[in-house]
Amino acid sequence: EDQVTQSPEALRLQEGESSSLNCSYTVSGLRGLFWYRQDPGKGPEFLFTLYSAGEEKEKERLKATLTKKESFLHITAPKPEDSATYLCAVQARSSNTGKLIFGQGTTLQVKP
């Protein structure tokens, strides 16, 4: 069964304190792994797509990496505005609709 597990469930950081969020997955053939950011009361905002092991993508203070079993979202010198829930999702090659399988998310709080 295709599955995504994110850890930790919640993370509190001081401003400037770098850390990483983990997304472990099992899927029968990975078409893509996606990272989204969701603010309270809003829809998820697309961040990154990763396709194959070894791939990395960066956007401002965020960097996403991918291995054959997991992905990391590294946050460098976070600011309070980075506080949000970060969602990881995978898309299986077997899906012809592009269905996403989501993890439970990591809620990040960055204190000034």
Place this chain on the structure above:
Amino acid sequence: GAVVSQHPSWVICKSGTSVKIECRSLDFQATTMFWYRQFPKQSLMLMATSNEGSKATYEQGVEKDKFLINHASLTLSTLTVTSAHPEDSSFYICSARGPSGRALGSYEQYFGPGTRLTVT
């Protein structure tokens, strides 16, 4: 680019009435749209996959007669909650599948801002 809108952003209705939620892709055509439901402090739960010009595919446990989905055009899908009850109160989010612009054929989904439904 890749903007998805939803209307209304919030709605309050009385038990027994029906509510329609619209999802539009504003700057791209979406042959496939998805409808999700999200409970407080939980992740997204896929309800159904909507394909333009054909019947929606519902996930196991989702009542298709209660949650009617119509994907009438390449930019519009609607979700109608029929005979709503308080337990249908939730945050409903749609997404639209972007064009397959990658060599490996990955389909990115772009999400709307969500609709908060409260049934009294």
